[in-house]
Amino acid sequence: MIGFIFRRFLQAIVVVVGVMLIVFLLAHIIPGGAARAALGPRATKAQIAQFNHLNHYDQPLLKQFWLYIDGLVTSFNLGYSYHWNQGVTTVILARLPKTLVLVGIGTLLALIIAVPLGILQVVRRNRPIDYVLTSLSFVFYAMPVFLLGALLILYFSFDLHWFSSEAPQGATVGDILSQPRGLVLPVFTIAALTIASFSRYMRSSMMETLTEDYVRTARAKGAGPRRVLYVHALRNAVIPIITLLGLSLPAIVGGAIITESLFNYPGMGLLAYQAITNTDIPLLLGTTFFATLATIAGSLVADILYAVADPRIRYAK
């Protein structure tokens, strides 16, 4: 087990270094250079030269990459946001916890809804409810998050006045959690993103488990249909969902940009959206880096959980 975790951890570190390289390269492919992007089209040659010198842009590329990695590892330096007039890391760290809360609650809610839905579809397979849920999952799967969010706002906020269309504001995570009325719609929007695919996956995973030999054995020894379903089959059917969760994380974190900008939720996604409108490229790359770190950490945890749940993984090469 320790060996598995260690190997998996090493893999994650290699990926993180690769991501650093890509983020570094992205900062260098800006047409006209980073200096033009930061100082505007009317900057003088001297200003640009000074900017390039200060940011080591006049050094060889390899040296720059080394300086970049060095700054990132020793002081978590991701550059400077010209819009916020602060270090990128500082700006992001203030908002990251709120995004993690939103994404965390949303994902949890998605699981809580999707797993029973999938089971329901198996129990009632090829009956009307199964068809209705299947069609719904197709529609939800095809619906852009912003459209779904806008429709939720339209019905549940503007028409019914049940929930606020404006996400909770405030400096800390505690402030956010103390205003559940504003949190409902953003959380549900994030969750809806994955409910469709999770429940669909749960359905097929359960169906497949039910064809396994051990399930037939359980039936043969006289276990009732409920016992077979919930005790014997469910446990094995739900394990692959952990992997699916790990694989879905990039999509969920990416969806935070849309959800947060839609509801004006003060997290990292909104920050990325504002960075788009301000063409604040260092900040945009910083949020990308953090979002990637979050997904890598998430899938690492998912893989370890998988190994805990399914011993076959641990011992395989």
Next chain:
Amino acid sequence: MPSNRDRDASGSPWSGRALAEEAVPGSAIPPSSSLVADALPPDGVMPLGGEAVSTGSLLRQIVSVFAENKLAVIGLVVIVGMVLFCFVGPFFYHTDQFNAQAALQNSTQNTGPAKGHPLGTDSSGFDILGRIMYGGRNSLIVGFAAAFAATLWGVLYGAVSGFFGGWVDAVMMRSVDVLLSIPQLFLLIVLAVIFKTSLGLLIIVIAFVSWLVPARLIRGETLTLRVREYVQAVKVMGGSRARIVLRHIIPNTVGTIVVNATFQVADAILLIAYLGFLGLGLPAPQTDWGSMLNTVVSDAGNGYWWKIYPVGAAIVLVVVAFNFVGDALRDALEVRLQRR
């Protein structure tokens, strides 16, 4: 969600098992055999008069399985209908979609459905029905072109990586892993901000974030194909590596390619919608379906429902249709399922 990377291995979230195989290398589930490799005789080396299944009847078989699936036929009809609507429709329904001032003189802003404007007008006075055609044209062009480019590059990359194996494969696939770990939407946005968007750049940028999944899929298939006897035979006969990859390996992965490409179109249409919503779509007065929903929340607040539902429905319809077709194609191409 945009990136649907949960489709990773199987090409679709709707099919279960392949995903676990790809994601968990040590999984105890045996790898599924490739989709058509079992049935399609490899190019040129088919034993004469041997196999009972000829290519013609297989194709007919595939078409008939596909046609049996009602959802797939509906999907196909929707796609064809939407393409006609967007590309041919403007010839019958003339609207000005470029000159905002002229549009304003002939109509008013944000008016609901009325005579002359069956779906109302938008904030620039453009007719919405005409705009859905025009925006849809751009969305569909980007969707098809980006999916095509991503599939082409992904297939070549995956086949080369799988065929060479060893450290070449390791380096090539670790780079794919790295790019896949970056949330697709973030990567897409960064690229779209750096390269100011135009139709051509939009296609390239979307293709750039979409080729990773086909690359992985084809690499996996190539790994199983390259040790087959017929590939050995080509080697013995002195076939070059390029010939083996291009003429003998890639043609045998065509089932996976086609199925994945179908889902790629759906995903690309969603991705361009996301970019449009974030204000990174085509610059006005050009438009696409996502850009038309750019102000969706304030439109909802103002009660301009005609600016939301028709274009929203168009996106959902087309994406659902492509998913239907993709699912049916997979079923039709999966030989094992044909005898079910």
